[in-house]
Amino acid sequence: MAASSEPQRRSVIIEGIELRLAQPDEMPVLSVGAESAKNQLRACWLVPSKSAPQEIPLSPRILGQPGVGKTTLAYTVAKEFSDEIYIFQCTMDTRPEDLLVTPVIGSGQVIRYHASPLTTAMLRGGVCILDEGNRMSEKSWASLAPLLDTRRYVESIIAGIKIKAHPNFRAAVTMNDDSSTYEIPEYILSRLQPQIKVGFPSAEEEKEIFRVNLPHSDEELLNVVSDYLGRCHSFELPVASRDGIHIIRYAERLMEKLAISAPEAIGQATTQIVGEEFALYLDPEFEPPQQQRISLADAEYLLTRFNPSGRSS
Ligand SMILES: Nc1ncnc2c1ncn2[C@@H]1O[C@H](COP(=O)(O)OP(=O)(O)OP(=O)(O)O)[C@@H](O)[C@H]1O
Ligand SMILES: [Mg+2]
Known part of the structure; x- marks a missing residue:
């Protein structure tokens, strides 16, 4: 060769x-x-x-x-x-x-x-x-x-x-x-x-991920979005670091172009990037409706209860 x-x-x-x-x-x-x-x-x-x-x-x-x-x-x-x-x-x-x-x-x-x-x-x-x-x-x-x-x-x-x-x-x-x-x-x-x-990062790691990807972004914006992602991870929503990076990038542009406040820009950016359903978790007080929070054990119980053979149809 x-x-x-x-x-x-x-x-x-x-x-x-x-x-x-x-x-x-x-x-x-x-x-x-x-x-x-x-x-x-x-x-x-x-x-x-x-x-x-x-x-x-x-x-x-x-x-x-x-x-x-x-x-x-x-x-x-x-x-x-x-x-x-x-x-x-x-x-x-x-x-x-x-x-x-x-x-x-x-x-x-x-x-x-x-x-x-x-x-x-x-x-x-x-x-x-x-x-x-x-x-x-x-x-x-x-x-x-x-x-x-x-x-x-x-x-x-x-x-x-x-x-x-x-x-x-x-x-x-x-x-x-x-x-x-x-x-x-x-x-x-x-x-x-x-x-x-590879799982979701810890809150500290998430902030660091944002810092290395967005070195010029406002620290406060990074904090708000990393707190939001932390909440999403605790509910195991499919919202990952890439989404957080997109939210920050877009929110910054919206603030500059439309002269709107940071919370307004984050709200709009989050809705457009992860959808309305997951944007609800921006509110720290938000609790998902009960029916969305069925645990795996409950789901298995319900399946066997209504399908006694134990097999899903
Ligand atoms: N731990 C991390 N450190 C630095 N940047 C990260 C980290 N995790 C995610 N990112 C950033 O998030 C974005 C997505 O990362 P990456 O493409 O590696 O994800 P992925 O899991 O391979 O996604 P996909 O499944 O869509 O291929 C990139 O912009 C990357 O810079
Ligand atoms: Mg990849």
């Missing part, structure tokens, strides 16, 4: 085929807090010094609600392991060749092969974050099965080559709790272990 060091158009040659490499990704903000999840990810990617040479880093699944900071956390820990981080955005349209190697017709009708961010990370010994992996089809996941076990290679049908991962290559997959486009097959899930859960 020969590598060219030209920064703009890096390429490698494998089995006589030239692969153009992708550029690494940069994220503007590093993750604060979530130390427990970060340490779990560090542990996955650590190769114990006393281990046998065949020991390989684990490829975990990072799970949590949308906007809690999964991608930011994975990127931040990945930076401790490598300068080159590649983020691959998985979608329902991602095809195996998008994940591995894509053919591109160049000038003079010559076919050039472009390595994906994942393949580039494998070749460079970087870290690849497969973002929102639950959106990708089984067919695409199947092409990664050998990479995610001790074989550590992929086969590009399009380029007709086998690509082996560099020993320093590491990977993690982030997945949303919300909607999965496809069911990920069990044989893939069993390779994406362990599961690392």
Whole structure:
């Protein structure tokens, strides 16, 4: 395997085929807090010094609600392991060749092969974050099965080559709790272990998240919105740090443009961003209606009470 060091158009040659490499990704903000999840990810990617040479880093699944900071956390820990981080955005349209190697017709009708961010990370010994992996089809996941076990290679049908991962290559997959486009097959899930859960931050962490993302915002505004998010977390509403950041950004603009007060701007911004139902929790005195507060135990009881077989229909 020969590598060219030209920064703009890096390429490698494998089995006589030239692969153009992708550029690494940069994220503007590093993750604060979530130390427990970060340490779990560090542990996955650590190769114990006393281990046998065949020991390989684990490829975990990072799970949590949308906007809690999964991608930011994975990127931040990945930076401790490598300068080159590649983020691959998985979608329902991602095809195996998008994940591995894509053919591109160049000038003079010559076919050039472009390595994906994942393949580039494998070749460079970087870290690849497969973002929102639950959106990708089984067919695409199947092409990664050998990479995610001790074989550590992929086969590009399009380029007709086998690509082996560099020993320093590491990977993690982030997945949303919300909607999965496809069911990920069990044989893939069993390779994406362990599961690392990212939950809602503490009140102090939330404030710090706002500060690093919005360094020029008014502290009082950050306090009001982080208190609001704390209330949302206590009721387990699907309102995450990303929503808080959007609320603050939009409220600031509304105050400037419409010359309205901070509470008015926060009210409007919250309604437009998380919806009227969740904006009600801006009022610290607000109590959700009783029927919305059925606990899991109550729900299970009701299900068996009205469906004695114990199965939901
Ligand atoms: N712990 C954190 N530290 C710093 N910023 C954070 C943190 N958590 C969330 N954020 C900010 O919130 C936004 C959403 O974070 P991120 O994209 O990492 O969430 P996610 O869980 O990956 O969301 P999705 O499930 O939609 O992919 C980003 O702007 C990020 O900067
Ligand atoms: Mg994400």
